[in-house]
Amino acid sequence: MATTYEPVIGLEVHAQLFSKTKMFCGCSISFGAPPNTQVCPVCLALPGALPVPNARAIELAVRAALALGCTVNERSVFARKNYFYPDLSKGYQISQFDLPLNTGGKLVIDTPSGPREVGITRIHVEEDAAKNLHGVGHGTDTLVDFNRAGTALIEIVGEPDLRNADEAEAYLKKLREVLMFVGVNDGNLEEGSFRCDANVSIRPVGQEKFGTRCELKNINSFRFVRKAIEYEITRQEAVLSAGGTITQETRTYSDGLGKTIPMRTKEDAHDYRYFPDPDLPPLVITRAFIEKLRVTAPELAEQKRTRWQKELGVTLYDATVLTGHPKIADYFEEAAAALAGKDASPEARAAAGKKVANFVQSEVLRTVTTRGLEAEFAVSAEYVAELLRLVEGGSISGKMAKDVFAEMITTGRSASKIIEQKGLSQVTDTSVIEAAVAEVLAANASQVEKYKAGKTSVVGFFVGQIMRATKGAANPQLVNDILKKMLDAQ
Amino acid sequence: MTSQALCALSGIEIQKKVASGDVSAVEVTNAFLERITHQDRKLHAFLYVDAEGALAQAATVDRARKAGETLGPLAGVPVALKDNLCTRGVPTTCASKILAGYVPPYDADAVERLRRAGAIAVGKTNMDEFAMGSSNENSAFGPVKNPWDETRAPGGSSGGSAAATASSMASFALGSDTGGSVRQPGAFCGVTALKPTYGRVSRFGLIAFASSLDQIGPFARSVREAARVLSVIAGHDARDATSTTTAVDDYEAECGKEVRGLRVGVVADALGAGVDAEVVKATRAAVAKLAELGCEIVDVSLPHATHALAAYYLIAPAEASSNLARFDGMRYGLRKTGDDLTATYGTTRAEGFGPEVRRRIMLGTYALSAGYYDAFYVKAQKVRTLIRRDYDAAFKKCDVVLTPTSPTTAFKLGEKTSDPLAMYMADIFTLPPSLAGLPAVSIPGGYSADGLPIGLQLTGRAFDEKTLVRVSDAYERASGWLSRRPSEIV
Numbered sequence A: 001m002a003t004t005y006e007p008v009i010g011l012e013v014h015a016q017l018f019s020k021t022k023m024f025c026g027c028s029i030s031f032g033a034p035p036n037t038q039v040c041p042v043c044l045a046l047p048g049a050l051p052v053p054n055a056r057a058i059e060l061a062v063r064a065a066l067a068l069g070c071t072v073n074e075r076s077v078f079a080r081k082n083y084f085y086p087d088l089s090k091g092y093q094i095s096q097f098d099l100p101l102n103t104g105g106k107l108v109i110d111t112p113s114g115p116r117e118v119g120i121t122r123i124h125v126e127e128d129a130a131k132n133l134h135g136v137g138h139g140t141d142t143l144v145d146f147n148r149a150g151t152a153l154i155e156i157v158g159e160p161d162l163r164n165a166d167e168a169e170a171y172l173k174k175l176r177e178v179l180m181f182v183g184v185n186d187g188n189l190e191e192g193s194f195r196c197d198a199n200v201s202i203r204p205v206g207q208e209k210f211g212t213r214c215e216l217k218n219i220n221s222f223r224f225v226r227k228a229i230e231y232e233i234t235r236q237e238a239v240l241s242a243g244g245t246i247t248q249e250t251r252t253y254s255d256g257l258g259k260t261i262p263m264r265t266k267e268d269a270h271d272y273r274y275f276p277d278p279d280l281p282p283l284v285i286t287r288a289f290i291e292k293l294r295v296t297a298p299e300l301a302e303q304k305r306t307r308w309q310k311e312l313g314v315t316l317y318d319a320t321v322l323t324g325h326p327k328i329a330d331y332f333e334e335a336a337a338a339l340a341g342k343d344a345s346p347e348a349r350a351a352a353g354k355k356v357a358n359f360v361q362s363e364v365l366r367t368v369t370t371r372g373l374e375a376e377f378a379v380s381a382e383y384v385a386e387l388l389r390l391v392e393g394g395s396i397s398g399k400m401a402k403d404v405f406a407e408m409i410t411t412g413r414s415a416s417k418i419i420e421q422k423g424l425s426q427v428t429d430t431s432v433i434e435a436a437v438a439e440v441l442a443a444n445a446s447q448v449e450k451y452k453a454g455k456t457s458v459v460g461f462f463v464g465q466i467m468r469a470t471k472g473a474a475n476p477q478l479v480n481d482i483l484k485k486m487l488d489a490q
Numbered sequence B: 001m002t003s004q005a006l007c008a009l010s011g012i013e014i015q016k017k018v019a020s021g022d023v024s025a026v027e028v029t030n031a032f033l034e035r036i037t038h039q040d041r042k043l044h045a046f047l048y049v050d051a052e053g054a055l056a057q058a059a060t061v062d063r064a065r066k067a068g069e070t071l072g073p074l075a076g077v078p079v080a081l082k083d084n085l086c087t088r089g090v091p092t093t094c095a096s097k098i099l100a101g102y103v104p105p106y107d108a109d110a111v112e113r114l115r116r117a118g119a120i121a122v123g124k125t126n127m128d129e130f131a132m133g134s135s136n137e138n139s140a141f142g143p144v145k146n147p148w149d150e151t152r153a154p155g156g157s158s159g160g161s162a163a164a165t166a167s168s169m170a171s172f173a174l175g176s177d178t179g180g181s182v183r184q185p186g187a188f189c190g191v192t193a194l195k196p197t198y199g200r201v202s203r204f205g206l207i208a209f210a211s212s213l214d215q216i217g218p219f220a221r222s223v224r225e226a227a228r229v230l231s232v233i234a235g236h237d238a239r240d241a242t243s244t245t246t247a248v249d250d251y252e253a254e255c256g257k258e259v260r261g262l263r264v265g266v267v268a269d270a271l272g273a274g275v276d277a278e279v280v281k282a283t284r285a286a287v288a289k290l291a292e293l294g295c296e297i298v299d300v301s302l303p304h305a306t307h308a309l310a311a312y313y314l315i316a317p318a319e320a321s322s323n324l325a326r327f328d329g330m331r332y333g334l335r336k337t338g339d340d341l342t343a344t345y346g347t348t349r350a351e352g353f354g355p356e357v358r359r360r361i362m363l364g365t366y367a368l369s370a371g372y373y374d375a376f377y378v379k380a381q382k383v384r385t386l387i388r389r390d391y392d393a394a395f396k397k398c399d400v401v402l403t404p405t406s407p408t409t410a411f412k413l414g415e416k417t418s419d420p421l422a423m424y425m426a427d428i429f430t431l432p433p434s435l436a437g438l439p440a441v442s443i444p445g446g447y448s449a450d451g452l453p454i455g456l457q458l459t460g461r462a463f464d465e466k467t468l469v470r471v472s473d474a475y476e477r478a479s480g481w482l483s484r485r486p487s488e489i490v
């Protein structure tokens, strides 16, 4: 009988810290700036230049660690990782080695068999390399753009707790969500600010010992992660089933070929000669600072989803959609709070939440553009709350609200302004409606007779006529009530 | 005043005359430039003379005086800068072919401070390549000669700065000291040479040799001048993470004070085998002189100092192997294109670095390699801690520790070039304070029968340069050695 194998997957994620400046110099970070314009003696590694740690980046790294349940080490050490490559200006990368900033956290992911805890080994701070640009210079020259050199990163090393590509994808998505909600990373895979390497091995089911692993690089989209891991599992199974052995190596994923291809084997592996960077004293983080960050930690998406279901009358599905981006979550909460008003009862808050959730999902979301941690809304949360309050108060119908919202987008005006200017306000004056009803009944005597004869289906006909007569502005509930009363009085 | 008379003045006197308008900074600068032209043909202390820049700076000082501005403490005083200190717009080569013609875009912090104080940078001084050496014979551009005897080495690695100061081609000079590179050439050339506490002077803009040891220090003909220069260049710099915020003392105020009651520690081992009889005799005479001045003489021991040489030659090359990785031919400096990237790195570095630099890069790379790191680098760091503790214990019994600076007087050029280990022994007394990060000064302490200067080294507590200045100055006044100068070169 053929052996059944179990995959073992561990992910290493490099996440760019959302800091305005680089890790060890004052250069600003702007994706897409002309090459070599965001550089200085430090990140170009000119002779005599020295690194100085970016306090903001360290704070973000600690925030990430706290959100992932890590222990923040009060003393950690920057180490040099030595190797030669043109994108590495100093000939070494400043990273952390045996004494990282954070150790031992976890991330809970949802799987078909329920929530599963995935261990996080460590989170350390390091700097990014520059970017080699092939094929843009003369002939076969490679040019180097140092704009990215020295950008602040955290590397999040996960435990080999994942068992399939689905779990790997779930882990990455959850991790990205956490980092975005803490404001640490902009979650931008295309621009490379959230990058992933995967260690994949397989072992016969029931065996405890890990198999030989391969490291997969260049898997910078959720789709690639899935495809690369699935390919790699299949490849390794084929090798072992055919009686072969897995070579420990680094492989890169080629989307064009749809497969992973070898980059270098263990024999070619670098001896990075890590040692403490003598330019940087040990990084000391005080208990008080950690506590301050713990207290001011923002609410995570997971927590929001749970709370909203309890307090804001939304379903898990609604909550999941509305936590798709931190700014959308903020928007929803702001609008829901504004609609409920101050000192609202729990019931009123839940009702308001439900209304806002529906409207945001049906109308607002398609008008939102997000870029990284930023989101642009066509209409403010406050305006949306006002619009929904007008519907609630009966000034306009729910259907009219959609048209008014469209008008709000194009004009930027508030709902009440638009209603006032366009005379759209719903007719709730009973005398106006009574007059319209009387007019319609008088003009359609034969239909009235049919009603009297018991054919109640003509009510719909009358409603349509009355609404037309009031240009759709009559409150439908009032129209129904008054029509019934007046018909019965005939 | 004649040029010769101007050059014979101390920096203190020059500043006073320039500030009072007795003489212009331009006149002073011209006098020194003229002297360099004559003297340096034989000595080769300078790699670059910046006549134009110096005269422009001098003109600025003169204009400021005429405008009635308060002049800085070094106004109009000519300084020579070791060629590993970055100078904006002025070639900085570290006496290496790999940096031949390299022009930095910025000034080192110490250079900036000197300029602000009104000092006139006349040129860049010769040195052992990348500050690796004890004789200046490792300069890629030819050795410096000792002004006291042109057949002898000026010491190293800051030999050019020492020789320029001793021969009055500049009033003072800056050097860098990693394991004795300021003090040992200071001793060989008969000038005051001070290595401050690690962290006292910013290393920003000092091209690194061994980052955990490198310190910039002044050379001057008198202790008072050295003290004034130290006050100017010391101080916190946010661009160097290892720079201290400890307050800077008024070092010059220590000159002229009494030393009665101060305790001078004498290390018996430093006057034993392997030390020239004349050096021992001079050191004992200095001890007697200090006793005469009222100092209390106490015996101290530094039991782990015997391991300093071994520890130093692991730590310094290890750091250097990484620090010098940036010289890869990619962004600046020499590039020798090979068949592929690896060949380009190899050829560039093989041709760009001299034999001693290559030797230390290999030593250091080896010491950091997987499997050797704990046995070499980690162990050397432990020795360093033990040496620091030795000093802690010694400074419970005394205020300064007195040893010779070097076991010999200046040796002949070529005498030790074929035996690196013999050359390394020249640093046995200067290494322990370096490893402990302590301030130490070499002052003239007598002359051998053949007229060569003998250096005395005083080591102080961390950040207690004040006491070093106080004792050195008292000894200088009592000994009368200050009046001795090398004979003019004709």
Ligand SMILES: [Zn+2]
Pocket (backbone or CB within 6 Å): A022, A025, A026, A027, A038, A039, A040, A041, A042, A043, A044, A150
């Ligand atoms: Zn920069």
